[in-house]
Amino acid sequence: MYDEALRADLRATLAEIEEAGLYKRERELSSAQAAHITTGQTEALNFCANNYLGLADHPDVKAAAAAALDEWGFGMASVRFICGTQELHTRLERAIADFVGTDDSILYGSCFDANGGVFEVLLDERDAVVSDELNHASLIDGIRLCKARRFRYRNADMSDLRAQLESARDGGARRVMIVTDGVFSMDGHLAPLAEICDLSEEFGALVLVDDSHAVGFVGPGGGGTPEHFGVQDRVDLLTGTLGKALGGASGGYVAGRQEMVDLLRQRSRPYLFSNAVAPTVAGGSLKALEIAVGSTQAREQLRTNTTLFRELMAEAGFEVLPGEHPITAVMFPGPDGARRAAEVADAMLREGVYVIAFSYPVVPHGRARIRVQLSAAHSEADVRACADAFVAARALSIEGVR
Numbered sequence: 001m002y003d004e005a006l007r008a009d010l011r012a013t014l015a016e017i018e019e020a021g022l023y024k025r026e027r028e029l030s031s032a033q034a035a036h037i038t039t040g041q042t043e044a045l046n047f048c049a050n051n052y053l054g055l056a057d058h059p060d061v062k063a064a065a066a067a068a069l070d071e072w073g074f075g076m077a078s079v080r081f082i083c084g085t086q087e088l089h090t091r092l093e094r095a096i097a098d099f100v101g102t103d104d105s106i107l108y109g110s111c112f113d114a115n116g117g118v119f120e121v122l123l124d125e126r127d128a129v130v131s132d133e134l135n136h137a138s139l140i141d142g143i144r145l146c147k148a149r150r151f152r153y154r155n156a157d158m159s160d161l162r163a164q165l166e167s168a169r170d171g172g173a174r175r176v177m178i179v180t181d182g183v184f185s186m187d188g189h190l191a192p193l194a195e196i197c198d199l200s201e202e203f204g205a206l207v208l209v210d211d212s213h214a215v216g217f218v219g220p221g222g223g224g225t226p227e228h229f230g231v232q233d234r235v236d237l238l239t240g241t242l243g244k245a246l247g248g249a250s251g252g253y254v255a256g257r258q259e260m261v262d263l264l265r266q267r268s269r270p271y272l273f274s275n276a277v278a279p280t281v282a283g284g285s286l287k288a289l290e291i292a293v294g295s296t297q298a299r300e301q302l303r304t305n306t307t308l309f310r311e312l313m314a315e316a317g318f319e320v321l322p323g324e325h326p327i328t329a330v331m332f333p334g335p336d337g338a339r340r341a342a343e344v345a346d347a348m349l350r351e352g353v354y355v356i357a358f359s360y361p362v363v364p365h366g367r368a369r370i371r372v373q374l375s376a377a378h379s380e381a382d383v384r385a386c387a388d389a390f391v392a393a394r395a396l397s398i399e400g401v402r
């Protein structure tokens with residue numbers, strides 16, 4: 001029964017969130033997801049989507065999704081193992097595995113589900129997980145759902161990884177699995193996969209990489225961070241999403257060694273007990289993947305845009321975290337950084353550029369930032385307009401202080 005006491009409790013929690021300045025309000029788009037969007041009556045350049053290859057409203061992807069709707073229907077109304085597997089699903093799993101260079105892959109409703117379902121099947125109380133402290137929330141939750149002992153290493157810190165692997169080994173673990181994001185989404189930094197694979201081999205550990213912010217555009221063929229570092233054969237498991245570069249609809253996967261994927265199909269709970277991916281999403285994603293395979297030019301455009309933006313921002317005197325990833329963190333350090341970042345982001349929307357400011361607890365205290373995400377769908381003029389908007393907004397926010 002929903003009584004007054006509970007209502008008051010929940011309202012108090014909501015008020016705390018509001019007072020801490022952490023209340024998230026959703027801005028409605030009145031257009032499709034694209035480089036150019038409208039929100040309300042405002043037209044804006046969008047620099048905060050994960051639409052790295054610009055496939056979210058690609059005409060061929062939309063056409064493939066529409067064709068799948070006609071041919072294969074709207075819904076599956078079944079989990080995969082009962083009557084929810086169409087040829088589309090099998091083809092998509094094959095295409096993902098070929099793209100990222102693994103034996104096989106298995107589809108989930110989301111990468112959140114993939115990460116929720118992978119650990120429990122492969123690890124139990126005899127085993128250990130050694131995971132990066134900045135890993136995505138879904139990896140953290142998935143690891144919690146298995147009974148393995150947990151060790152955490154400092155972000156991308158290889159001497160700490162070694163120390164944690166020693167602890168896991170000394171604890172007598174049967175299987176040890178190193179778990180890392182391929183790209184850390186708040187910084188745009190890549191995990192040092194070559195060194196991680198070296199350590200995994202020295203300690204006889206498995207490696208799992210969540211490549212959600214890389215699959216489709218990192219690496220010469222878009223195969224992700226293992227391809228970028230030349231370690232595709234040394235990474236045992238990849239998880240990833242169809243909800244970012246690969247069309248951006250929804251769906252996730254685990255890709256890896258044949259026996260691992262086979263066992264996941266038998267035992268993984270979010271796979272066994274949740275509906276099959278909808279035919280429109282499977283058909284559209286297949287097309288997105290097909291485009292991504294041949295998208296050398298789009299990846300080149302994305303790199304060019306990223307380099308140009310990073311250069312323009314450095315010239316204008318902004319502090320930008322170093323790197324090559326299209327996630328570009330523009331830093332607003334110090335005690336009033338959170339307020340300044342939020343002000344600049346607001347002023348930029350008035351200039352017609354949509355970006356989002358992040359502050360504590362999403363990033364550490366004193367490390368507030370605006371996270372800019374470049375896309376192959378941005379033109380050079382769009383990229384220059386974004387940098388110009390930063391300069392204009394900074395001037396306004398400094399005036400505001402005086």
Ligand SMILES: *Cc1c(COP(=O)(O)O)cnc(C)c1O
Nearest residue numbers: 110111112136210212241243252
């Ligand atoms: C976005 C993201 C996810 C979640 O993917 P969904 O398919 O949207 O559930 C998981 N892991 C990482 C690293 C991500 O960036």
